[in-house]
Amino acid sequence: MSRRKKSIPSKKASSSDKTRSSASGQTSKPAGDTLRGDMAAAANSRDAIHPGRTLRTLLTIGLLVHFAAILTTLSSSVDASQIQSSLLSLLHPYLQATHFRVDGDPIYLSHGERSEQPLRLQFAGVAQSQDASADGQTIREATQWTSVGPLGVSGMAANDRYARWMSTLVTLAENDQPSLVAEMLLPLLRNNSSVYAVRIIRLPTELSTVADDALPPPFIAKVNRQGDSVSLIRLAEERMSTMPARSTSSDKDVTSGGNSDE
Amino acid sequence: MSNSIIESATNVRSRWDEFWFSPKDSNQIAAIRGLLCLVTALYFASSFTDAAFWLDSGRPFSREQLSLFLNAADLNSEARWVLSPLFLIESILGSHWWIHYLYLLLGISLCIAVSLGRGGRLATWGLWIVLVGWANRLMFLSGVTETLLSLALFAAAIAPPARATRWFATSMPKADPPANTETEHWANGFALRLMAVQITLFGLVTVAAMLASRVWWNGLGAYALLAPVQDRTIDWTTWLANSTLHELTTHLLVAAIPLGLALAWSRVATKFGIALVITWCTFVALLGSHWLYAATFATMCLSLRNQPS
Numbered sequence: 001m002s003r004r005k006k007s008i009p010s011k012k013a014s015s016s017d018k019t020r021s022s023a024s025g026q027t028s029k030p031a032g033d034t035l036r037g038d039m040a041a042a043a044n045s046r047d048a049i050h051p052g053r054t055l056r057t058l059l060t061i062g063l064l065v066h067f068a069a070i071l072t073t074l075s076s077s078v079d080a081s082q083i084q085s086s087l088l089s090l091l092h093p094y095l096q097a098t099h100f101r102v103d104g105d106p107i108y109l110s111h112g113e114r115s116e117q118p119l120r121l122q123f124a125g126v127a128q129s130q131d132a133s134a135d136g137q138t139i140r141e142a143t144q145w146t147s148v149g150p151l152g153v154s155g156m157a158a159n160d161r162y163a164r165w166m167s168t169l170v171t172l173a174e175n176d177q178p179s180l181v182a183e184m185l186l187p188l189l190r191n192n193s194s195v196y197a198v199r200i201i202r203l204p205t206e207l208s209t210v211a212d213d214a215l216p217p218p219f220i221a222k223v224n225r226q227g228d229s230v231s232l233i234r235l236a237e238e239r240m241s242t243m244p245a246r247s248t249s250s251d252k253d254v255t256s257g258g259n260s261d262e
Numbered sequence: 263m264s265n266s267i268i269e270s271a272t273n274v275r276s277r278w279d280e281f282w283f284s285p286k287d288s289n290q291i292a293a294i295r296g297l298l299c300l301v302t303a304l305y306f307a308s309s310f311t312d313a314a315f316w317l318d319s320g321r322p323f324s325r326e327q328l329s330l331f332l333n334a335a336d337l338n339s340e341a342r343w344v345l346s347p348l349f350l351i352e353s354i355l356g357s358h359w360w361i362h363y364l365y366l367l368l369g370i371s372l373c374i375a376v377s378l379g380r381g382g383r384l385a386t387w388g389l390w391i392v393l394v395g396w397a398n399r400l401m402f403l404s405g406v407t408e409t410l411l412s413l414a415l416f417a418a419a420i421a422p423p424a425r426a427t428r429w430f431a432t433s434m435p436k437a438d439p440p441a442n443t444e445t446e447h448w449a450n451g452f453a454l455r456l457m458a459v460q461i462t463l464f465g466l467v468t469v470a471a472m473l474a475s476r477v478w479w480n481g482l483g484a485y486a487l488l489a490p491v492q493d494r495t496i497d498w499t500t501w502l503a504n505s506t507l508h509e510l511t512t513h514l515l516v517a518a519i520p521l522g523l524a525l526a527w528s529r530v531a532t533k534f535g536i537a538l539v540i541t542w543c544t545f546v547a548l549l550g551s552h553w554l555y556a557a558t559f560a561t562m563c564l565s566l567r568n569q570p571s
Contacts (some may be wrong), residue, residue: 049285049446059452100413110483112477118489155552158308184322188322
């Protein structure tokens with residue numbers, strides 16, 4: 001880095017020097033003052049370090065690229081055009097390595113949409129009166145659900161991570177990717193043999209309606225344990241029907257690593 | 263004609279150089295960096311409660327489980343640039359709880375060192391790398407707060423190291439002024455400008471994105487922002503039940519950022535503009551329980567003070 005040092009004589013104070021002096025309460029002292037005054041006057045002769053021309057040019061180019069990258073990722077938060085997607089692909093190494101990327105994250109805080117309702121993961125544990133091989137109808141009606149709630153104070157990092165994890169799981173579930181949901185949930189279930197069902201529910205908010213709150217959970221599954229192997233059998237959504245509910249024929253095994261919907 | 267174009271171009275370049283490369287003392291950027299270190303330390307400290315839940319061996323985001331997930335989701339090419347020192351450390355030492363706790367302690371130690379002006383450039387850039395490393399290790403669990411912190415610490419690391427409390431020492435009117443041997447450095451001003459421009463862009467795009475929804479036009483935005491009962495630090499629902507109040511709050515949340523930023527840059531009412539932005543941050547924190555996000559945003563907007571003409 002090249003730099004030029006420029007001395008600013010104390011008698012020829014520039015306007016910026018005067019601004020600094022008034023802000024810090026310092027004033028220049030007459031020549032006849034004590035040694036301390038001379039030292040203070042000498043100390044007021046500041047050196048200022050400026051960048052050289054080459055460095056300024058490089059930094060200018062860097063700034064323009066940086067701001068272009070930041071603007072592209074910020075403006076893709078709600079939705080992205082083809083141009084933005086192409087630019088993001090090009091800028092992905094820079095934005096991802098530095099963690100400047102926000103596309104897809106809700107920088108708008110909230111849009112009041114149903115998909116933004118907070119979520120909770122819940123487990124149903126085996127009780128003495130319950131059969132571990134309960135069918136889907138029994139599981140849906142199970143009342144002994146235990147929340148696996150956030151692990152920190154709301155608004156702090158742990159709570160925010162839980163919210164994003166839940167949001168990702170529901171997005172995967174609603175986009176027919178239940179096997180990926182299983183990949184995320186099975187680590188929690190392998191060492192917890194008392195859990196026989198798992199679900200993700202939406203919490204009501206001030207803007208959610210009664211109809212929203214009455215919707216079935218976005219994900220509900222039965223835990224299937226066979227020896228050391230653990231898998232999830234996703235329960236199909238309940239449909240309005242005059243026939244009695246039959247859950248087993250439409251349930252889907254979402255064993256991790258498989259494409260479970262086929 | 264060509265002379266006027268050349269003259270205009272020269273003027274633009276000189277104003278650009280004056281804006282970005284004017285030397286400045288370290289007081290303001292050091293104080294802002296100190297506040298950022300406090301927020302970052304809180305971020306690292308709050309991560310102790312769930313680090314083991316996510317990252318220990320056999321947990322959802324352990325190295326092995328993450329690899330399975332990325333393979334199943336066909337995201338390996340996307341994840342190639344998710345760089346973190348923790349991936350290297352875990353590949354050598356394994357996924358143990360004490361590795362992640364030591365990493366968080368390292369982050370907190372760097373926050374203390376940087377705020378005290380110790381450790382030189384190694385500490386300032388090391389803090390940014392440690393934060394980015396943690397955020398990248400957690401992949402899609404990291405969100406807007408981590409991005410804001412990364413932008414802020416990146417800008418702050420450009421300035422030469424300095425003690426955060428210098429600003430308090432020099433701003434006290436009755437205190438003896440310290441021996442003013444400091445050299446003004448262009449990097450101090452550059453860091454402040456970068457932080458100011460970044461938070462301005464971030465704030466304006468935030469408001470533009472908010473306005474993509476009707477709730478921020480019809481007065482219900484304050485309710486949309488409200489955290490659910492289970493996550494509320496303070497319950498404001500009784501107060502917001504009054505339609506006039508919640509609509510006024512919504513309109514304030516929309517207007518505060520663009521108005522505050524415009525006033526802050528105008529140099530006519532800079533402090534009022536900054537106060538308006540900080541008020542917005544306060545409302546966001548209190549209503550939505552977005553404490554870390556609001557603290558980072560508010561700290562970054564302090565860089566808008568004393569901008570050059």
